[in-house]
Amino acid sequence: MSNSNYLQELLDSQELKDGCNELVALDSHRDEVDRILREAYPYSNITFTHGGSRAKGTMIRDDYDLDEVCYFENEDTTAGETLEEIYENITTLLEQSYDVRQKRSALRLCDSKGKDLKIDVIPGRYTDGTKTDVFLHQNEGDKERLKTNLEVHIRNVRDSGCTDVIKLGKLWRTRNGIKMKTFPLELLVIEVLSSDNAGSLEDRFKRVLEAFANEMDTLTIEDPANPAGNDLSSCLTDKLRGELSTIAQNTLDAAGEHGWRHVFGDVQKSQASMIPRVEVLRAAAASVATPSRPWANNG
């Protein structure tokens, strides 16, 4: 199998098809969130829609979640006068059904046992009656509110012509344990390929890794929905740039010497044919020649 074919098969194995268990579970929680908000604010005309990778077409099985956006109309104050009030009131509302973890602008939902349900609820309010730009509350950073535009973000990725490389980049990030948000990674991939997006999947992915390895210090990104107002420097620190550069070079070296399979492992043909994790672990335990017993330093 050629390298490009391997990478394409790898991407195919990462696709979450309509009706799969993961998406059904996400949709069920999404519907429940929508119902809770509609019942709590029956006179509000809340806009519910998908943001994130589901809307952009860049979802991957290894690292997926669902961004459920819920925007109130510009004049609507039923959920709160300020953005912070909306954010806090929706947190309180959802806490009646979920364990809610507040992120920068989103609310991450977990079940009562703390299991991550992979749902981010993103409350916000339209900036005016045109229902295009929105303000989000920000828990961290210099500014308490962020102006953004979901449609611009979605279009920027979905219509970039490089969603396949973005998906591969996300898988590369996950498989290497890189702590980087998806948004700056998407912007970096689009920026690198903006000058040349020709060639096979492998050619284009390598082009991105080569740019990470060699030009990371000079690559710049900006929020297409708010270039002047959304400072992304905290998403791409010098430390992260250094790590991306090192890991990209290591990946190129390892793939060059041993092939992509060495980097990403075997392609799982289908979920049905996968050996259950517990059986893999039992077999791994049985193969251990020198067992060791864990301990704890303090009694």
Place this chain on the structure above:
Amino acid sequence: MSEPWFTRNLGALDELRQTLKARFPTLHVFSDNGAVVVRGMYGVDGASTDRYNLEIILPHDYPHSLPQVREVAGRIPRTQDRHVNPEGTLCLGVPEQVWIELDGDCSVPKILDGPIRNFLIGNGLFEVGEPWPFGERPHGGAGVLEFYKEQLGTDDPAKVFNFIRALAKGSVRGHWLCPCGSGRILRKCHHTAWVALRSVPKAVLEGSATHILAQYRKTEAPA
């Protein structure tokens, strides 16, 4: 403090990088505040199975003492019942036992193939409700005593403490009295255990002696 390993042997760092690329391509070497850190994803059965995001901080005398190993994605709760210390380091085993298993070679590939892999396999099974496949040690001094009982046949804290102190001094000959206090010469008493344990670093032995003292005080303390 002595010179760190990567300046004493200038080729060693590059050798480690090459080894990781060949064997563990999703683990990477970084320099962090004067320390060398290995970070990235480790699959217990290859790149595509049951992965953990690890951080391995190498000691200044690498590979002659055990590195600190952390799981950094929040998958393993930082509780002693999960064999994780409060600062997040994984307790792979009683240090003497790990040292013996590794034959004193605490290089990254050896600890990944041995105690780290064993720990993560066990953790994965524990997560789905199964027991730790190789058993687990009691915490603190009780676990150290259990290990020494397997080596010496006694968990009498005084005897174990004396044995460890003699090991740390490293001055007992085969025809001398065994430090366990049996009255027999070492060669006819705990010679096998002595040979197995005599290369364990002094710092590790001193750590165990402290644990045993604490355990002794705990058991001797009035109710």
